[in-house]
Amino acid sequence: MSAPTASRTQRKPVVLLRPVPGNSVIHQLWAGTKLIVVAAIGVLLTFYPGWVPIGMVALLVLTAAWLARIPRGTLPSIPRWLWILLFLGGLTATFAGGSPVIDIGSIDVGLGGLFNFLRITALSIVLLGLGAMVSWTTNVAEIAPAVATLGRPLRLLRVPVDEWAVALALALRAFPMLIDEFRILYASRRLRPKDVAITRRGRWRGWWLEVIDLLAAAITVALRRADEMGDAITARGGAGQISAAPSRPKAIDWVAFLIVLVVCGVALALELTILGTSAVTS
Amino acid sequence: MAALCAATAIIAVVVPFAAGLSLLGTVPMGLLAYRYRLRVLITATVAGAIIAFLIAGMGGFMTVVNCAYIGGLTGIVKRRKRGTPTVFLCALVAGAVFGVATVTALAILARLRHLIFESMTANINGLAAVIARIPDMQGAADQLKRDFATALAHWPYLFFASSVLSITMVTLIGWWALSRVIERLLGIPDVHKLESSPDAGAISPVPARLQDIRFRYPRSDHDALGPVSLNVEPGEHLAVTGANGSGKTTLMLVLAGREPTSGTVQRPGAVGLGRLGGTAVIMQHPESQVLGTRVADDVVWGLPPGKVTDVHQLLTEVGLDGLAERDTGGLSGGELQRLAVAGALAREPALLIADEVTSMVDQDGRDALMSVLSGLTQHHRMSLVHITHYNNEADAADRTVNLTGNGGAADNTDMVEIASAPAPTVAAVHHSDVPVLELNGVSHEYGSGTPWAATALQDINFAVHEGDGLLIHGLNGSGKSTLAWIMAGLTVPTVGACLLDGAPASDQVGGVAISFQAARLQLMRSHVALEIASAAGFSMYDQRRVSDALAMVGLDPTLAARRINQLSGGQMRRVVLAGLLAKSPRALILDEPLAGLDASSQRGLLRLLEDLRRHAGLTVVVISHDFSGLESLCPRTLHLQDGVLTPTPTTTGGMS
Numbered sequence: 038m039s040a041p042t043a044s045r046t047q048r049k050p051v052v053l054l055r056p057v058p059g060n061s062v063i064h065q066l067w068a069g070t071k072l073i074v075v076a077a078i079g080v081l082l083t084f085y086p087g088w089v090p091i092g093m094v095a096l097l098v099l100t101a102a103w104l105a106r107i108p109r110g111t112l113p114s115i116p117r118w119l120w121i122l123l124f125l126g127g128l129t130a131t132f133a134g135g136s137p138v139i140d141i142g143s144i145d146v147g148l149g150g151l152f153n154f155l156r157i158t159a160l161s162i163v164l165l166g167l168g169a170m171v172s173w174t175t176n177v178a179e180i181a182p183a184v185a186t187l188g189r190p191l192r193l194l195r196v197p198v199d200e201w202a203v204a205l206a207l208a209l210r211a212f213p214m215l216i217d218e219f220r221i222l223y224a225s226r227r228l229r230p231k232d233v234a235i236t237r238r239g240r241w242r243g244w245w246l247e248v249i250d251l252l253a254a255a256i257t258v259a260l261r262r263a264d265e266m267g268d269a270i271t272a273r274g275g276a277g278q279i280s281a282a283p284s285r286p287k288a289i290d291w292v293a294f295l296i297v298l299v300v301c302g303v304a305l306a307l308e309l310t311i312l313g314t315s316a317v318t319s
Numbered sequence: 320m321a322a323l324c325a326a327t328a329i330i331a332v333v334v335p336f337a338a339g340l341s342l343l344g345t346v347p348m349g350l351l352a353y354r355y356r357l358r359v360l361i362t363a364t365v366a367g368a369i370i371a372f373l374i375a376g377m378g379g380f381m382t383v384v385n386c387a388y389i390g391g392l393t394g395i396v397k398r399r400k401r402g403t404p405t406v407f408l409c410a411l412v413a414g415a416v417f418g419v420a421t422v423t424a425l426a427i428l429a430r431l432r433h434l435i436f437e438s439m440t441a442n443i444n445g446l447a448a449v450i451a452r453i454p455d456m457q458g459a460a461d462q463l464k465r466d467f468a469t470a471l472a473h474w475p476y477l478f479f480a481s482s483v484l485s486i487t488m489v490t491l492i493g494w495w496a497l498s499r500v501i502e503r504l505l506g507i508p509d510v511h512k513l514e515s516s517p518d519a520g521a522i523s524p525v526p527a528r529l530q531d532i533r534f535r536y537p538r539s540d541h542d543a544l545g546p547v548s549l550n551v552e553p554g555e556h557l558a559v560t561g562a563n564g565s566g567k568t569t570l571m572l573v574l575a576g577r578e579p580t581s582g583t584v585q586r587p588g589a590v591g592l593g594r595l596g597g598t599a600v601i602m603q604h605p606e607s608q609v610l611g612t613r614v615a616d617d618v619v620w621g622l623p624p625g626k627v628t629d630v631h632q633l634l635t636e637v638g639l640d641g642l643a644e645r646d647t648g649g650l651s652g653g654e655l656q657r658l659a660v661a662g663a664l665a666r667e668p669a670l671l672i673a674d675e676v677t678s679m680v681d682q683d684g685r686d687a688l689m690s691v692l693s694g695l696t697q698h699h700r701m702s703l704v705h706i707t708h709y710n711n712e713a714d715a716a717d718r719t720v721n722l723t724g725n726g727g728a729a730d731n732t733d734m735v736e737i738a739s740a741p742a743p744t745v746a747a748v749h750h751s752d753v754p755v756l757e758l759n760g761v762s763h764e765y766g767s768g769t770p771w772a773a774t775a776l777q778d779i780n781f782a783v784h785e786g787d788g789l790l791i792h793g794l795n796g797s798g799k800s801t802l803a804w805i806m807a808g809l810t811v812p813t814v815g816a817c818l819l820d821g822a823p824a825s826d827q828v829g830g831v832a833i834s835f836q837a838a839r840l841q842l843m844r845s846h847v848a849l850e851i852a853s854a855a856g857f858s859m860y861d862q863r864r865v866s867d868a869l870a871m872v873g874l875d876p877t878l879a880a881r882r883i884n885q886l887s888g889g890q891m892r893r894v895v896l897a898g899l900l901a902k903s904p905r906a907l908i909l910d911e912p913l914a915g916l917d918a919s920s921q922r923g924l925l926r927l928l929e930d931l932r933r934h935a936g937l938t939v940v941v942i943s944h945d946f947s948g949l950e951s952l953c954p955r956t957l958h959l960q961d962g963v964l965t966p967t968p969t970t971t972g973g974m975s
Contacts, residue, residue, distance in 0.1 A: 054373065057770045079377070086434050110768045130438070132445030150441030157438045164377065172373045178612035178646075184369065197362070205366040210612050212370070213648050218840055224809045225841040228829050230856030230902070249496070250843045252346055253503045257884070258840060259347075265607035271513040272575075272600040273610070273621035273662065274593020281615035281630050281643075 054177050054212065062289065063105035063174045068183035070290040071171045074297050078167060081301050082160060090304040091159050097300055098166045105174050123158065130154035181206035182284035203276045211262060218258050226251065344382065345493035346500055348390025353398050353501065360391045388413065389486075393494040397501065403494065410490035411483065418482030422475045436471055443467045503845060512572055513592070513600065522597045523588030524670040525702045527551045527574065532582035534569050544569040546582065549720050551670065551704060556696045558713035559706045561722030562917065567706045570722065571674045574704060575600050593621065599663035603675045605655035609662075614650070615643040618661050633661040636698070637691050651795035653684015657691055664699070671695065672704045677712065679914055681794055681944035689715065708918065754782035755906050755938050756806055756824070756831065760815035763801055767813060775801040776812070776962045783906060786936045788952050792943060793959035799942045802959065803908050806940065807833040819905060832904035836911040838891040847886070847894055848879040854898025868901035869894075873927050889920035893927075900931070906938035913945065921948065928952050 056064065078094055133150030181202045188198035270276065352360045364387035371379030392413065396406050425432045444464055451460035470477055533545035544566030551557060551574070561567050573579050575598055576590035591597020602608055611617030615630045622628065634640050637657040642650075650658065656676050663671055673692060677685045693715040696703050705716060713719045761779040766772045775798040783789055793799040804810040805817050808824035808831060817824045819831060835841055844850040851868050852859035859865070866876035872893040878886075886894060892912065899907065912928070913921045929952050931937040941953050958965045 054370075055771060083428055083431050086431050108770055111770055126442060129443075129445030129449065130441040132448040133441040133443075150438075150445055153434065153438040153441050157434055160434075168373065168377075176613070176646075178616055180369070180373070197358070200362055201365045204362045205369055206612065207610065208366050208370060210610060210647070214606060218837065221835050221837060221840045222843075224804070224807075224833075225835065226843070227809065228807070228833065229854055230829065249500050249503070250845075252500055253845070254840065254843045256347055256350060256500075256504055258837075261839070262607060265602075265604055266610065268513045268602060269608040269610055270621065272593055272602070272608075274591075274597070274666070275621060277621045277623050278619045278626070279611070279616065281613075281619045281628075 054172060054209065056176055057105065057107050057111055057173045059106055059174075061105045061174075063101050063170075065289060066174075066293055067284070067286045067290045068175050068179040069187050069284070070286055070293055071175060072180075072183060072187065074293070075167050075171055077297065078301065079164065081305065082164065085305060085308050086156065086160050087308045088156060089307045090301075091156065091163055093300050093304040094167070095159070095163050097297070098163065098170055101170055101174075102166075105170070107170075107173055111173060126158075127151060127154055177209045178206075178280070179284065181209065182280040182282075185279070186284050199276075203279060206279045207266065211266065215259060215262065218262075219255060222251065222254055222258070344386035345390040345393070345489075346497050348387050349394035349397070349493065349497040350390075350501065350504055352391040352394025353497075354394075357391070357395070360387060360394075363387070364391075385489075389490050389493045390497070392490060393497045396494070397497065403491075406490060406494045407487070410487040413490070414483035414486035415479075417486055418479035421478050421482055425474070425478065432474075436474070440467065440471065512568070513575060514577060521588040522591030522594055522669075524586055524590050524598045525551055525553045526587070527670075528583075528585040529573070529579075530583045530585070532570075532573055532579045532584065534566070534573060534577075535580045542566075542580070544573070544722075545579075547722065548582075551702050553669070553702055554696055554700060555718060556693070556703045556705070556716045558716035558719045559704060559722060560708065560710060560713050560719060562708065562919070565722040567708075567722055568674060571600065571672050571704075571706055574598070574670070574672055593666065595623070595626070595666050596669055597666070598670045598672065599666050599668035600672045600674065601656065601659045601663055601676050603678055605652040605659070605679055608659045609647045609650075609655050612647060613643075614639065614645050614647055614658060617647055617658055618665050620662065622665060628665050630665075633664055636664065637661045638687060651684060652680040653688055656680055656684070656688050660688075660691055660695075664695075667699075668701055670702045670704065672706070674706045675708065676705075677707065677709065683794065753820075754784050755787075755820065756783040756940075757818040757821075758782070758806070758815070759818070761802075761805060761812045761817055762814040763798075763805065763810065763812045774962055776805075779815070779964055781957060781964070783938060783940060785938055786932065787938050787940075788932050788954055789940045790943065790946070790949050790953035790956045791940065791959055792946065792956055794944055796961075797959045798962040799944075799959050800910060803833060803910050803940075803942045806906075806908055807831045809833075829902070830904065831906045831908060832899035832902065833908040834892070834895050834899060834910065834912065836914055838888070838895045841895045841898075842883045842891060845883060846879075847881045847883065850883060850894060851879075851898045851901060854895075855901035857901075864901065868897040871900055871931075872897045873923065889916050889924070892916070892924065896927075900937075906940060908940045908942065910942045911944070912941060913943070913948070925949070925952055 078097075082090055082094065130150040130153065131148070133147070184205055185199060185202035188196070188201065191198050348360065348363070351363055364384060367387070368380045368383045371383040392409055393406060396409065447460040447464045450456050450463065527550065529547060529549050529551075531546045531548055533542050533547075535542045547566075547570065559567055559570060573584065576592050589597070593599065609617050610620045614634070618630050618633055619626075619628050630643060631640070634643055637660050639654060639657055639661065642654075647655065647658070659676075660673075676692075677688055680688060689712055692703065692705060695701065696717075705712070707713060758779050758781055761776060762774070763776040764772055764774045779802065791799055791802060801810065805812050806824065808817070808819065808826070808828045811823075811825045819827050824831065841854075842850055844853050847869075848862075848865045849859045851865050852861065855864070855868065857864050862879070865879050869876050869878060874890065874893050874897065878890070878894075883891070883894075896907075909928075912924060916924065925948055928937075928939060932939050932952065939952065941949060943949065946956075
């Protein structure tokens with residue numbers, strides 16, 4: 038399946054805000070459901086970062102990924118320095134020793150430190166995977182309406198939720214256009230000859246001036262785009278509806294909630310009773 | 320509204336910058352706080368934080384919040400005209416608050432804190448264990464272990480102090496950077512034109528009677544329009560033609576509700592810009608008018624809550640049926656404009672104004688758009704005012720009004736045309752047999768190995784010789800821009816090679832000059848002279864070379880002192896060319912060089928490029944979706960369709 042056809046190995050790029058093509062159960066879930074689930078799991082894991090909750094959430098993420106038919110190629114390439122860093126971290130943590138001790142030949146190796154290190158690594162990976170699942174299975178057009186629906190209770194507190202949702206929708210629309218423009222900005226920067234300053238001070242100064250110029254150009258472009266979009270909004274008589282389809286949970290979403298609730302509940306129960314690994318022991 | 324948009328744009332700037340260097344993200348946020356109210360900053364922060372969360376999880380979220388705080392603080396202090404001491408004090412307070420918050424959070428999240436500390440201790444102890452094996456280092460290892468344990472024992476103080484220190488540092492740096500940037504940014508002109516009209520009473524924009532209308536922009540010394548008298552009757556299709564500078568767009572503004580400087584406008588009711596049954600406007604830029612991410616969402620965008628629209632029927636009318644679920648990002652210019660028509664029709668307007676809607680659309684798109692527009696007045700009870708500089712488009716109208724332009728050609732008067740290009744600085748070797756650029760079996764795929772993989776180019780082979788003029792013609796999405804990037808060495812093709820003088824082009828970035836469609840993106844410095852000097856790599860004090868470069872593109876040397884933001888579109892493109900040509904490139908690639916220019920600027924630019932090619936031996940490659948007027952600049956044409964070169968008969972004249 039993965040016979041390389043390209044003559045060079047290309048680093049897989051990080052693809053942003055573009056769902057993996059497909060129409061699976063996970064794709065069909067309401068965007069709001071996914072946001073709530075991610076928030077809930079995030080809270081669970083920050084309060085109880087034990088092996089059991091981490092493992093169960095990881096299982097949940099993997100099942101969801103399998104249901105959504107997300108191919109392995111979706112994962113971005115991990116740069117080598119990150120692997121090296123992970124390896125070094127694991128190595129030094131192993132040297133610390135710790136309570137579970139195993140015998141390898143004649144040497145006793147304490148794995149407590151390594152386990153702690155692995156746990157925090159796993160925690161980060163699971164949290165990242167959770168977020169990635171949302172952006173891989175959700176059409177960006179659904180996010181802003183979902184936020185507007187979710188934020189409805191806040192309206193009672195006079196929080197301008199609808200304004201936020203409109204800004205979010207517009208930002209998601211403008212994002213790809215501006216990314217393109219930044220790519221061009223970066224390219225035209227590469228086409229220029231480098232300023233060669235002799236002194237180190239001069240180099241620093243040149244670097245700073247350049248950063249400021251780049252920022253100014255980027256902001257100019259963004260503001261120009263903003264003015265044009267502002268005209269378009271005025272021409273449409275201001276902000277109002279942002280979505281043609283209604284944005285609310287369906288039957289399938291309640292099922293998803295139930296599953297997540299059960300998984301989290303079981304994980305929490307196990308963590309607090311028989312298999313607790315995150316309690317403060319010292 | 321402008322504030323909302325600015326907020327949006329700023330978010331889009333902050334997120335990528337924040338990802339790379341969070342410090343830079345503070346500057347746009349600071350600008351926002353400087354220019355607008357706190358509420359705008361908060362809106363931007365919420366939206367930006369959600370996007371960052373979707374992209375990078377919790378870390379991204381915190382980065383954006385942090386940027387917003389620092390930027391907001393410095394922006395507000397700057398607006399209140401306070402100095403560094405105020406910033407310092409605020410930063411200390413904020414650092415303290417943030418420190419207390421962190422400590423409290425960690426105190427509550429005992430288990431997470433425990434895990435983090437355990438894991439850090441394990442790493443340190445492991446390191447100590449390694450150090451201890453080295454002879455004579457036992458003491459140092461113990462010391463390290465002890466110190467780290469002591470530090471952790473006092474973690475609340477440690478976190479508090481580091482929070483105060485780091486936040487104060489970052490705030491001060493952000494303040495320093497913002498102080499430098501802000502003057503540059505204040506010069507950015509506000510180009511927004513439409514203003515929402517305060518509507519009182521019933522909406523009824525037609526029939527409109529305009530009597531001796533004149534319009535003068537604030538801070539201008541001549542009328543942009545007028546005097547003009549004209550009537551817009553209900554149900555008629557009216558075309559307005561005229562050259563650039565004749566005040567066509569200004570007329571649109573007056574029809575859309577702006578008060579003229581003198582003269583009278585009579586309407587039976589209010590203009591109702593964007594309201595149901597009022598006035599709808601479609602503008603020139605296809606991309607920035609479409610506000611929804613999905614086609615169906617864009618049609619209803621901005622309609623009052625509760626209004627039900629038959630999206631399907633509207634899309635069918637403009638010929639976009641079946642595309643309702645598509646992303647607007649993938650549509651071509653012509654399709655985007657037709658979508659804008661559907662969005663306008665959703666408001667059932669009594670008056671629809673189309674302002675140069677075809678000028679940035681390719682020929683096929685133009686035809687489709689025109690057929691949609693010309694059918695509108697028959698199927699709807701509305702008047703259509705179509706503003707255009709193409710005479711053949713005006714033929715479809717019931718009536719044509721020609722603005723003769725006594726407002727004066729405002730923008731282009733200071734563009735001094737020099738008849739012929741002066742002495743060439745580009746080596747004038749004519750038509751040698753060794754190719755300058757050579758593409759051998761070039762294919763390119765974006766996102767290889769991911770589900771988003773998309774083939775842009777397939778097996779492209781051709782060569783460009785010295786002094787050649789080549790047109791690469793293709794429609795939207797044919798891969799022509801990718802091809803241009805590959806030829807300039809900016810993109811490395813996945814298969815095959817692009818050779819510049821026999822060596823890979825990607826190792827010689829800058830050897831081939833490329834002029835992008837959006838000229839503004841290529842102008843990075845603040846002034847023309849500085850820009851040209853920096854682009855070409857010589858000192859800005861070398862006035863002779865700056866004026867030579869300007870003369871080469873037919874611009875007056877006095878322009879050198881001008882600010883970039885004060886240039887017109889055509890001038891910007893020429894300044895870009897001046898900078899590129901002053902570097903004596905091996906070849907020049909132009910991406911849609913004529914887009915967005917009016918007819919006379921187009922002619923001037925073409926004449927200039929032709930002169931350079933013929934007399935200075937400049938190798939020119941033009942990438943375009945249009946043929947018109949390019950024949951003499953580019954005797955050779957290649958057609959690109961879906962990433963493949965198609966063997967259409969090419970005219971190979973001019974190769975002497």
